[in-house]
Amino acid sequence: MQTRQKRKSWLKPLIVPAITLPCLVYFTQQSQSGRYGVEAGAQMAAELTRKTQMYNRLVANRKGLEQRVRLLSDGTLERDMIDERARRALNMSNDDEITILMPKGYAAE
Template identity: 45%
Template sequence: MWTKHHKKRYLGRLVMPAITAVFLTYFGYHSVHGEFGLKATERFDAQLIDRKARLATLVEKRAMIEKEVALLSDGSLERDMLDEKARFALNMSRPDEIVIFH
């Protein structure tokens, strides 16, 4: 009968905890600094706030443009609006007028 006697290795006891520590460190680092980590989430939230503010300004601008179009394309054409748009498009004015573009 053959028997093998193994020496007790103290290094063998540290292998599993070391591998576990390496995995926890890797995943812990990427959960904070990774592409979808905590810091990236903060950047996404800041970007969302900026884009919502920009959307609000664009919605206001679109409402103003839609109002102007409604005045131009309505059944009764507004003479003032037509005159204003024609002068702006042709870059013309009367000699006694002061024109301020905004």
């Protein structure tokens, strides 16, 4: 009876590293500059800072507007004062009224 012996190939140990190396290169590159990589994370952090500042400005503006609305409620001002302020804010007047335009720096006494 005769046995056959195979010679060991020098390529066989290189198969796993040949497949693994391109995968490692791909994932390394994606972790640096991919959609969710380090560079994108820095851009997202900068955008988050801008959006947070915008949000804080809007919240402060809203609080100011809410305060002005509270001051204009029925209990603190008379109806004609509310009407006058609304007309001034909307830049409107009735047909039978005379409108006198004042310069911006003019302070009515």
